[in-house]
Amino acid sequence: MGLSVLAYLILAVTGFWIFRARTFQQQQPINPFPLSLPALHFIFGICIVSLVLLLLAIGIVGTYGHYGSLGHSPHLVAGLITVLLVISSAVSALQIRPEKPWFRRVHVTINVMLFFMLVWVSLTGWDVVQKYLP
Numbered sequence: 472m473g474l475s476v477l478a479y480l481i482l483a484v485t486g487f488w489i490f491r492a493r494t495f496q497q498q499q500p501i502n503p504f505p506l507s508l509p510a511l512h513f514i515f516g517i518c519i520v521s522l523v524l525l526l527l528a529i530g531i532v533g534t535y536g537h538y539g540s541l542g543h544s545p546h547l548v549a550g551l552i553t554v555l556l557v558i559s560s561a562v563s564a565l566q567i568r569p570e571k572p573w574f575r576r577v578h579v580t581i582n583v584m585l586f587f588m589l590v591w592v593s594l595t596g597w598d599v600v601q602k603y604l605p
Contacts, residue, residue, distance in 0.1 A: 486512060516561055
């Protein structure tokens with residue numbers, strides 16, 4: 472989960488840099504990375520989608536294997552909503568084009584909601600982890 476939160480933070484920073492460069496019409500924003508900012512943002516987007524889907528699979532298999540069923544805590548709901556938001560964010564990002572600029576606003580709005588869901592899924596996940604520890 473920590474890697475997903477780190478990927479989210481990197482996405483937030485690179486997204487802000489891209490927004491700032493576009494807003495101020497800068498040709499070359501300050502970039503400490505060898506890749507372009509949009510490419511870096513895209514790569515970390517793939518990372519967060521992959522990590523969240525991996526965490527979903529681990530959570531479902533682990534919970535089902537331990538309890539024999541799902542739905543023993545609000546963490547399942549928080550996790551499923553988080554997965555849906557991450558996938559929605561990725562889909563909306565792929566739709567951003569000059570002829571469809573409103574998708575950018577949809578993408579940013581979903582990512583703000585995702586911030587709060589990551590907080591909730593982290594808090595509920597902490598309770599789940601405490602059940603597994605001796």
